[in-house]
Amino acid sequence: MSIFGQTSTAFGGTSVFGGTSTPAAQTQGTHNPMKDIEVASPPDDSVAALAFSPAATATTFLVSGSWDNNVRCWQIEQNGQTIPKAEQKHTGPVLDVCWSDDGTKVFSASCDKQAKCWDLNSNQCIQVAQHDAPIKTVHWVKAPNYTCLMTGSWDKTLKFWDTRSPNPMMTIQLPERCYCADVMYPMAVVGTAGRGIIVYQLDNQPKEYKKIESPLKYQHRCVSIFKDKDARPTGFALGSIEGRVAIHYVNATNPRDNFTFKCHRSNGSNNAVQDIYAVNGIAFHPVHGTLATAGSDGKFSFWDKDARTKLKTSEQLAQPISACTIDPRGNIFAYAASYDWSKGHEYYNPQQQKPCILLRSCAEELKPRNRRT
Amino acid sequence: MGRKKKKQMKPWCWYCNREFEDEKILMQHQRAKHFKCHICHKKLYSGPGLAIHCVQVHKETVDAVPNSLPGRADIELEIYGMEGIPEKDLKEHERQKIADEAAEAGGGAAGPVPKKPKTDAGEGTSAQPQGQMPSPAASMAPGPVPGVPPAMQHMPGMPMMPPPMPGMMPGQHGAPGMPTHMGMPPMVPGMPPMMMGMPPRPGMPMGPMGPMGMGVPPGMVPPMHGHGMHGPGGPGGMPPSSQPHSAPPTSQPPSTSAQQMQQPPAKPLFPAAAPTTTSTTGPVGADFKPLNAPSNIGPQKLPPTTTAAPLSTSAPPNPTQTRQATVSAAPSISKPSTSGGSTGGSTKLMHPEPEDVSLEERRAQMPKYNRQMPPVSVHAPASTSAPAPMGQPHAAPPVSAHAMGPPGHGMAPPGHAPPFGGNMMPPGNMPPNMRPPMPPPMGHPGKRPSASSLTHVVRTHKGRSAGRVSHATCIPCTPCRLKGPPVYRVLPVDLRDGLYTVYSL
Numbered sequence A: 001m002s003i004f005g006q007t008s009t010a011f012g013g014t015s016v017f018g019g020t021s022t023p024a025a026q027t028q029g030t031h032n033p034m035k036d037i038e039v040a041s042p043p044d045d046s047v048a049a050l051a052f053s054p055a056a057t058a059t060t061f062l063v064s065g066s067w068d069n070n071v072r073c074w075q076i077e078q079n080g081q082t083i084p085k086a087e088q089k090h091t092g093p094v095l096d097v098c099w100s101d102d103g104t105k106v107f108s109a110s111c112d113k114q115a116k117c118w119d120l121n122s123n124q125c126i127q128v129a130q131h132d133a134p135i136k137t138v139h140w141v142k143a144p145n146y147t148c149l150m151t152g153s154w155d156k157t158l159k160f161w162d163t164r165s166p167n168p169m170m171t172i173q174l175p176e177r178c179y180c181a182d183v184m185y186p187m188a189v190v191g192t193a194g195r196g197i198i199v200y201q202l203d204n205q206p207k208e209y210k211k212i213e214s215p216l217k218y219q220h221r222c223v224s225i226f227k228d229k230d231a232r233p234t235g236f237a238l239g240s241i242e243g244r245v246a247i248h249y250v251n252a253t254n255p256r257d258n259f260t261f262k263c264h265r266s267n268g269s270n271n272a273v274q275d276i277y278a279v280n281g282i283a284f285h286p287v288h289g290t291l292a293t294a295g296s297d298g299k300f301s302f303w304d305k306d307a308r309t310k311l312k313t314s315e316q317l318a319q320p321i322s323a324c325t326i327d328p329r330g331n332i333f334a335y336a337a338s339y340d341w342s343k344g345h346e347y348y349n350p351q352q353q354k355p356c357i358l359l360r361s362c363a364e365e366l367k368p369r370n371r372r373t
Numbered sequence B: 001m002g003r004k005k006k007k008q009m010k011p012w013c014w015y016c017n018r019e020f021e022d023e024k025i026l027m028q029h030q031r032a033k034h035f036k037c038h039i040c041h042k043k044l045y046s047g048p049g050l051a052i053h054c055v056q057v058h059k060e061t062v063d064a065v066p067n068s069l070p071g072r073a074d075i076e077l078e079i080y081g082m083e084g085i086p087e088k089d090l091k092e093h094e095r096q097k098i099a100d101e102a103a104e105a106g107g108g109a110a111g112p113v114p115k116k117p118k119t120d121a122g123e124g125t126s127a128q129p130q131g132q133m134p135s136p137a138a139s140m141a142p143g144p145v146p147g148v149p150p151a152m153q154h155m156p157g158m159p160m161m162p163p164p165m166p167g168m169m170p171g172q173h174g175a176p177g178m179p180t181h182m183g184m185p186p187m188v189p190g191m192p193p194m195m196m197g198m199p200p201r202p203g204m205p206m207g208p209m210g211p212m213g214m215g216v217p218p219g220m221v222p223p224m225h226g227h228g229m230h231g232p233g234g235p236g237g238m239p240p241s242s243q244p245h246s247a248p249p250t251s252q253p254p255s256t257s258a259q260q261m262q263q264p265p266a267k268p269l270f271p272a273a274a275p276t277t278t279s280t281t282g283p284v285g286a287d288f289k290p291l292n293a294p295s296n297i298g299p300q301k302l303p304p305t306t307t308a309a310p311l312s313t314s315a316p317p318n319p320t321q322t323r324q325a326t327v328s329a330a331p332s333i334s335k336p337s338t339s340g341g342s343t344g345g346s347t348k349l350m351h352p353e354p355e356d357v358s359l360e361e362r363r364a365q366m367p368k369y370n371r372q373m374p375p376v377s378v379h380a381p382a383s384t385s386a387p388a389p390m391g392q393p394h395a396a397p398p399v400s401a402h403a404m405g406p407p408g409h410g411m412a413p414p415g416h417a418p419p420f421g422g423n424m425m426p427p428g429n430m431p432p433n434m435r436p437p438m439p440p441p442m443g444h445p446g447k448r449p450s451a452s453s454l455t456h457v458v459r460t461h462k463g464r465s466a467g468r469v470s471h472a473t474c475i476p477c478t479p480c481r482l483k484g485p486p487v488y489r490v491l492p493v494d495l496r497d498g499l500y501t502v503y504s505l
Helices: A002-012 A014-018 B002-006 B023-034 B047-058 B087-106 B115-120 B122-132 B136-140 B148-157 B164-173 B180-197 B210-215 B218-224 B231-236 B252-261 B266-286 B292-314 B317-327 B330-338 B359-365 B381-385 B387-404
Strands: A047-052 A060-066 A070-076 A082-089 A094-099 A105-110 A114-119 A124-130 A135-142 A147-153 A157-161 A168-173 A178-184 A187-192 A196-201 A207-213 A220-227 A233-240 A244-249 A259-262 A274-276 A279-284 A291-295 A300-304 A309-313 A321-326 A332-337 A356-361 B347-349 B455-461 B486-494
Touching: A047 A321, A047 A332, A060 A094, A060 A105, A060 A332, A060 A356, A070 A094, A070 A105, A105 A135, A114 A135, A114 A147, A124 A147, A124 A157, A135 A178, A135 A187, A147 A178, A157 A178, A187 A220, A187 A233, A196 A220, A220 A279, A233 A279, A244 A279, A291 A321, A291 A332
Parallel strands: A047 A094, A094 A135, A178 A220, A274 B347, A279 A321
Antiparallel strands: A047 A060, A060 A070, A070 A082, A094 A105, A105 A114, A114 A124, A135 A147, A147 A157, A157 A168, A178 A187, A187 A196, A196 A207, A220 A233, A233 A244, A244 A259, A279 A291, A291 A300, A300 A309, A321 A332, A332 A356, B455 B486
């Protein structure tokens, strides 16, 4: 903890991050317009997922899953230095990654229809889940009476795995392909094709809690659970390809609490056509309860859902922001700039545009503003 | 009935034809309902005020007054309370009023419609109470003018109500130019019988429309509204209410109320609706932005189409909008944004078509990434049913067990194909291009030819030739209708013509 106390000053203050203390940060240009810290040795192809190690680990690690089939792990130093630690390979693009609650293992989901468990201590990687189609999401479920891995796939199933058994503990049929999911015990939310949203409750054993009619009119792309004041999961933010995010309480006391807001759209002047971009990622700040959205437009934005205001919009990057996450202490916002296929394969230009992962101090920027009384 | 005559001209809202006890309340109503910014919820003071606010503050154009009746959506008109109402409309209203009263006197039964039903109709109730004090939330209700729906809903239940009733609803809105007497005459004949069953309700203001509509045969309806109402819907005349004609009457009340509920008394209804899973539409979207309102309706249409959702998802907005546009102007505000890329108005959705296939699925199809992936497509459905049953019982265990047995083995680098042969080869070690998408094939490993770079598996039955198999039938999408144990074959894929050639066994 002591280390992280310092870390928070490093990441919380502007001194370290404002300067160009790391070699990586010297690179400039539109790929990093805000001069955030660039993670060393980024993946060779688009980054599909990012995850920080849980608060349980003494050191902060960042893992990424990418389209070059790799799972990579960096150690993030408090001074902003990033040290590539290790990598593992899948036989297909890696679409999602997550950590076990104790921070000893990393799970990855891939287009090769497998999910793997990477034991960081032994650096061994074993298959722990199998689907009939690429696995889109992987989440670690830590319940008081059990732990398991939840995988959501395009084979329209949601499976729960005891990582020691080759058979799933449970298989739940989904109405459609799984596109996005989030878990915060005891709640799980799955967004599917066909604009489905299903909320599961994980106490005792996972079971469907309710299906929700989508507040959005376009394909679901990302979902993130948020907590209430008592730190209990109470709702979720759902992002769609139509530059819109819905804030939805699972059991809204007042339906007016639920709302949607637009984001990641070009400022169409009066005559110009307004471009609407997909929301590629949503991350909630663990302390403030504010959120960050990452867009296909190459920008990220910070929002205060309670005040219903925007806190900040980033400069525009040269590439879409394909993934984002916030570390469990709420100091570091990590985002990955890489092509997300939103313009099709014609615009895929791996030679010209290299993926990069950037780290930004966010504790201040994501702080809710004082509200008027 | 007679007593109603004592009523004086009550202040009424030009936008939605509603009457109020007091001009103050009318103003409140207008600000909350017609002059409220759908984005920041600021209550402005007039139509033009709202338009200017939206342009200056939000850079959006509002081309119609929210929640207004057809023909009354003019945002340019500066109307506040009773001030600014065009002379002719004022007169028209007055005339209608009188006509109504007269009608009521003559056919008392007709009049009762508006008020009583409000309190009666279960769902309508929720919305109605707010009627007096227009709630902003209610204002978002996509279609129906407050007061209208309940009446309509109620009608069916009314004893003598003949089918034409619904049709008259539109009439109620009284297109400005509509001569009141038009409706009247026919009604007379029709009315008498109805009146019998219906005791005049005291509190009931003679609904502005009640009487007129009554007599109007359904067929007549359309001509009366020049506003492009969906009136033609015929007996179902409710069209304006924003609900699809097809919607069963039962479904309408809930949704309407749900949406209107939002405001304060929401609690009772919402909880009720919430647990019912999919039916939660109302509360979900409508609350915050009017934009959502249309979506609430859209989804309702979906259920019937079920799996077709993907396509229909994008489709609904349009019909919805048009429908609503005719009803009330509310949704028109959101048009620019809601129409999104689908309609290609002034916005463009930066997402490849069709919009129901995710970027990842699309990308994963690329040969570069696609080593063993089956095409993800609309055909996927079959896969769920097919592989699931077989995969789990027997085949799966050995497969993954092996895969997990030797830790680390699974990490063979892609493209580095281990010797092919072992029956029980764990998936992890299989060359990517070789691996069948489903576990069962493990049972017939010998049959798997080591095919070229891209392979797909097609499930057929022993002895049957798959012939030329279209892309759509590629595993795991092939629903097999034949009986007997399936056999798996690995087929090289000819991506050029999108067909798979059968690999002879």
